[in-house]
Amino acid sequence: MSGPSATGLRATGLPRWILVPAAVALLFVVVPLLAMVLTVDWAHFPALVTSPASVDALLLSLRTSAASTALCVLFGVPLAVMLARSNFPGLSVIRGFVLLPLVLPPVVGGIALLYTFGRRGLLGQYLDALGIQIAFTTTAVVLAQTFVALPFLVTSLEGALRTAGSRYEDIAATLGARPTTVFRRITLPLVLPGLVSGAVLAFARALGEFGATLTFAGSLQGVTRTLPLEIYLQRETDPDAAVALSLVLIAVAVVIVATVHSRGKDPVR
Amino acid sequence: MRIRAVAAAAVLASVPVLAACGSGADGADTLTVFAAASLKAPFTELAERFEDANPGVTVELSFTGSSDLVAQLEQGAPGDVLATADTRTMDAAVAAGLVAGEPASFATNTLTIVTEPGNPKNIRMFADLTAEGISVVVCAPQVPCGAATTRLEEATGVDIVPVSEESAVTDVLGKVTSGQADAGLVYVTDAVGAGDAVTAVAVPQAAEIVNVYLVAALENSQSSGRAGDFVRFVTGANGRAVLDEAGFGAP
Numbered sequence: 154m155s156g157p158s159a160t161g162l163r164a165t166g167l168p169r170w171i172l173v174p175a176a177v178a179l180l181f182v183v184v185p186l187l188a189m190v191l192t193v194d195w196a197h198f199p200a201l202v203t204s205p206a207s208v209d210a211l212l213l214s215l216r217t218s219a220a221s222t223a224l225c226v227l228f229g230v231p232l233a234v235m236l237a238r239s240n241f242p243g244l245s246v247i248r249g250f251v252l253l254p255l256v257l258p259p260v261v262g263g264i265a266l267l268y269t270f271g272r273r274g275l276l277g278q279y280l281d282a283l284g285i286q287i288a289f290t291t292t293a294v295v296l297a298q299t300f301v302a303l304p305f306l307v308t309s310l311e312g313a314l315r316t317a318g319s320r321y322e323d324i325a326a327t328l329g330a331r332p333t334t335v336f337r338r339i340t341l342p343l344v345l346p347g348l349v350s351g352a353v354l355a356f357a358r359a360l361g362e363f364g365a366t367l368t369f370a371g372s373l374q375g376v377t378r379t380l381p382l383e384i385y386l387q388r389e390t391d392p393d394a395a396v397a398l399s400l401v402l403i404a405v406a407v408v409i410v411a412t413v414h415s416r417g418k419d420p421v422r
Numbered sequence: 423m424r425i426r427a428v429a430a431a432a433v434l435a436s437v438p439v440l441a442a443c444g445s446g447a448d449g450a451d452t453l454t455v456f457a458a459a460s461l462k463a464p465f466t467e468l469a470e471r472f473e474d475a476n477p478g479v480t481v482e483l484s485f486t487g488s489s490d491l492v493a494q495l496e497q498g499a500p501g502d503v504l505a506t507a508d509t510r511t512m513d514a515a516v517a518a519g520l521v522a523g524e525p526a527s528f529a530t531n532t533l534t535i536v537t538e539p540g541n542p543k544n545i546r547m548f549a550d551l552t553a554e555g556i557s558v559v560v561c562a563p564q565v566p567c568g569a570a571t572t573r574l575e576e577a578t579g580v581d582i583v584p585v586s587e588e589s590a591v592t593d594v595l596g597k598v599t600s601g602q603a604d605a606g607l608v609y610v611t612d613a614v615g616a617g618d619a620v621t622a623v624a625v626p627q628a629a630e631i632v633n634v635y636l637v638a639a640l641e642n643s644q645s646s647g648r649a650g651d652f653v654r655f656v657t658g659a660n661g662r663a664v665l666d667e668a669g670f671g672a673p
Contacts, residue, residue: 267600267602271600271601271602272601272602273600273601288557288585288602288603289557289585289586289602289603367589367593368596371559371585371586371588371597371602372562372586372587372588372589373584373585373586373587374587377586378587382589385589386562386564386565386589387564388489388490388493389487389489389562389564389565389589390489390564391564392493
């Protein structure tokens, strides 16, 4: 991490005392991670993270997170474009609803999904009548992850769209390009970096999803027990395995954050 | 009486500076009881009765899974009394040198089938849980109720294929009361606590698989006299009456 040097601070006129709370904030994040790394039982680490239960959980997590990220892109991109480019009464209310899963405790999201897609839920009862069961399936995991990850994609993409402005789109339209062509040839390429970082953030959020999955999808090896659920369960009997798996999750998260960080330097953001 | 969030207790325990502001200096009049999650209703009632019987004493209760309780105490969380839902977790506490004296058994619990109210799928016995089209939720083998479920499967020779293995018995109950699953295996006390939200179907072989609840005063207690009083209160007539009502068996 490349923090500002002392000369950099003076140059930008930041007061020196800011360094103290800033250092506290940094340590607050770094020390617990360090404490966990120091706890890892390295001798058994390979065995702990390659047990069938661990591998199943990791693969399931990667698979479901990829699926929910795809859903977020498919439905989130149009939503972000609508929020950034249109102007009608009630737009801010819609934006508020889109952001809600960000501030909602995940377990509340899980309960809400349960009463929507559950067997007796608002939509679930009709799906059940059609013979479609969502509870206890991998689909339930993907729904839970999409629910919590969608705002990440929509917000970062909407920000990118607003920063990019609509100048080129307007020009293309004056030159006779139809709306779909403008969207495909101008809008999307222009905000592609923003879209990629939004998608990566959504993937990261989906990967860490725990509360909504536990409440809504259940927990069964290879079907619904994602990495966070496996960590939570392993903690009961094998804290070493829980710590080892946590480290795997942190490693994946670090790679993701690094990707977003390098994307963040893009002029469009 | 205050029920302190378990997470808060864990955080306070790991940050000494904050713990000093949080727990207060009146250790002698405050008794901190770490109890298994399934004891929430009876222990809340017992704590009130204990406070009435000992004016000036405040009982703080911290409820979570038994393994978590022991883990928190091992990490230095301050407590006076520990009550676990099985012998395995209490043995771990004894092995870690957390317990003062001999733990006392004070209650028992057994498993039962719970179904949706009225038992619409007509589940009559344990073997019915393997029938086509019946979705069953159980506890994961890693937690006490799941270990008991595995033993029950061995005792009956019936191999259940669950749709989910939850990490807490309350989650199993929740999946049945919300109608997600047709049946679940929970403790008798959970079925009693759920009232009309479920129908319990007794399993005769379950009577042989008994979870024993143990209570003990803790080595690091600041008021070992009071801690001993509370242990005797739980194992005595008051405890028996309250635990009986919640569906717990006698030790």
